[in-house]
Every structure is written in C-alpha cells, then in structure tokens.
Amino acid sequence: MESPAPRRTRIQQEKRELILEAALEVFSTNGFRGSTIDQIAEAAGMSKPNLLYYFRRKEDIHETLMQRLLDTWLAPLRELDDIGDPLTELRSYIRRKLEMARDFPRESRLFANEILQGAPRIMPLLEGELKTLVDEKATVIKGWMRAGKIAKTDPWHLIFSIWATTQHYADFDVQVRAVLGPDRGGDGRFEDAARFLEQLFIEGLKPKG
C-alpha cells in the first residue's frame, strides 16, 4: 500500500511532525469533516499550499494519524500478561488505560470520533487486528476464571467495560468537569477515578466462595 521507504529530508521530517501535531488538535475537537485544511495549516503556522506540499490530501493526514494512534493505543492491552497475579494484572491495565486517557485525551477523542461515525476508515483493522488481540486476551482471562482466580464473567464485555470507563474521562471530559464542578473537577479527578475504578473492578471480580 504505502511505498516501503519514503526518503525524507530533515525539514520534511520536522514539518510533517508539526502538521500532525496541529492536525491532532484540530481533528480531535472538530472531527474529520468538521476540520478544514486552513485550520490545520494555521495551527501549524504555515500556509495551506505549504501544508499540501507535505500531505497531498486532507485524508492522508488523518490516515497517518490513525495509523500511529492504533499502535500506542493498544499497547496497554498487549502488555496484559498471563504471568503474575490476575487481579494485579487487571489493576495495572486499568491504571495504564486511565493514564492514557489523562495524558493523551486528544488521541482518545480522535479515535472516538472515528468510531462514532461508523469507523469508515479503520473497519478492517477492527475486524482484523483488534478482534484477534481481544480474542487472545479473552482466552487468557478465561483461563483465570477457570482457575478460580477471578469471578466468572464474560471476558469480552469485561474488556469493553474497562475501555468505556477509562476512555470516558478523556472523551467526556467536559461533562465530567462540569458535573464535578470547580472544586472536585480539578486535577484530582483522575486520582478519584482511579480509586473508584480499582474498587469497582477488583471487588466486582473477586472470586466467590
């Protein structure tokens, strides 16, 4: 698909990076169709034709952004290992995901935007790479359940619920802050969330009997 080794100068590397950073900001808050090349160019501090010299089409920027995103986005799940105590393993997965929501909210929103609109550009990835990874981890979790290490439930929906609860703090950040108000909506909200989620999932998954 992509040319194997696109030779790039130093300036090209830097400017492309600059554009991607600006595009992440714009796309994540306005969606793909809601964002204009002019907006991205202005945010990157260059003219529109100049931007189009580095990325020939608007879609190319978005595609590059999405490709990079998915790698880092799924990293925490990949790290979910069979070695170590299951409850500890799940606890760190939840913590890592919540940290990502805190540190990379724009990436989370970019992804959410794409999914919300039917994932037109990454559907094959969801059905392929993502499904494979989740199925694999679901098997690991199922093993924990069979061994009586955690309560028996549906591993897939368990993973969904971890995604949903953690990403919520990035995607619905404005709502969270509005509801918590100026007092509790400050920086401490992520620590409160971490405490709550840990309790919910650990207590909810402790083996019975």
Place this chain on the structure above:
Amino acid sequence: MESPAPRRTRIQQEKRELILEAALEVFSTNGFRGSTIDQIAEAAGMSKPNLLYYFRRKEDIHETLMQRLLDTWLAPLRELDDIGDPLTELRSYIRRKLEMARDFPRESRLFANEILQGAPRIMPLLEGELKTLVDEKATVIKGWMRAGKIAKTDPWHLIFSIWATTQHYADFDVQVRAVLGPDRGGDGRFEDAARFLEQLFIEGLKPKG
C-alpha cells in the same frame, strides 16, 4: 428566550417531526458540521428551501433536537429513588440505561458528538440542570453508603461509570460488533452486556463485612 407558544398548523407539526427524525439520523452519524441541510432535506423527502421554511437555520434543528434529547436522556436518573432496596434500585437504573442505548442509539451518538466537541451548545445545561441532578442523586447514594446498604465509594464516579459502560454499547457499537464477530455480535449482545454489568456493579458494590 423562546417564544412562549408558537402556534402551528397540523402540517407544520407533521413536517417538523419528519425533519427532526431525518436530522437525528444525519446528525448522529455525521456530526453537526459534517451534516448538510441537503442531506437532511433528502432524508426527509423534501426540498432544501422547503425544509428551511420550517427551520430557518441549520442550528435551529440541532438545538430543538438537543432540547428534546436531554429530557428523555436524563429520565432514568430522575427515577432513581430513595425508596426501595439500593442494590435493586441501581440494578434497574443500569438496566434502563442499557435499554436506552439499545433502543435509542442515535440519540446517544448525537449527545456523544456534542460532548466530544466540547459541548459548545449545551455547556450551561451541563453546569446547571445536569450538575444539580447528579449532585442530588449522589446525596441519595451517599445515604445508602452511610446506612451500610452498599459499599463506600465515590457516588459521582459511580454514576459516570454507569453512563460510560451503558452508552458504550450505543456510541461504540461498530467496534463492539466488530470485536464480538458475527457469532456473538448479534442481537444477543445486549443481554450478555446486561448480565455482565449487573454482576460487575452488584458484586462491586456489595457492602463489606
């Protein structure tokens, strides 16, 4: 703000309803800026000028849609009562929210789109009506905790987590279906989700000791 009683003919009532239905479909899948008046008009089976006869601006349609949405959207939380068994009360709240995600996914996505983009049109509502309602219910939940009926945690984040997990099945529907695959991604996925969420929250919230 709004004229108190906009007198409308029978045709106006019907056509406005038709437009709102079409607009819900279009807005929820393309976002506000990603949707065009032509798309909505075509989906409603009328010409663009005709549509603009009933709603003078594109924003008016969106605004009307959002106002209606919020009432029905918060209804389940309003019903969360102090009477009755706390765990049962929470269980039915979760079930109702999940049913709404199943039966009104477009409304959920419309709301998600708005929040994702910083809630530019409903921010006052979030800080006002919504915050008040959530604070009120958080007090109720706190009472249950003090009475030892459910485990002690943060009521606000508990509510967030219920929102996140249930709405996930509407907002991220494509991803859920893609990961579950053709076998498990069918109609049964909502029942599986209901079973899982019930277990997670009930076990996670059972009082200790």
Place this chain on the structure above:
DNA sequence: CTAACGTTTGTCCAATCGGTCAAAAATTTG
C-alpha cells in the same frame, strides 16, 4: 368563484471548501 393564507420549489448568492499551479524564495550541492 375568489381572496387570503399556507406551502413548495427553482433560482440565485456569497462564503467556504479541498486542491492546483506557476513562480518566487530558500536551501543544498558541486
């Protein structure tokens, strides 16, 4: 019937969109 009113549409407009192009400016290379 006809006048009044409500409804519908074809046509048009200015603004904005993604993208092109040639030429200027800056940089690298020999």
Place this chain on the structure above:
DNA sequence: CAAATTTTTGACCGATTGGACAAACGTTAG
C-alpha cells in the same frame, strides 16, 4: 561562486455549503 533542488506562497479554480427570495402552487374560508 552558480547550478540544482527543495521549500514556500499568492493567486486561482470548480464544487459545495448555508441561506435568501420571489414566484408558483395548494388549500381553505367566505
């Protein structure tokens, strides 16, 4: 230095956008 190459930009284009408007059409009350 000068030539070759890369980078930057102003001007421009066709398509699409939200919206205006007057004329045509339909309906209803007297």
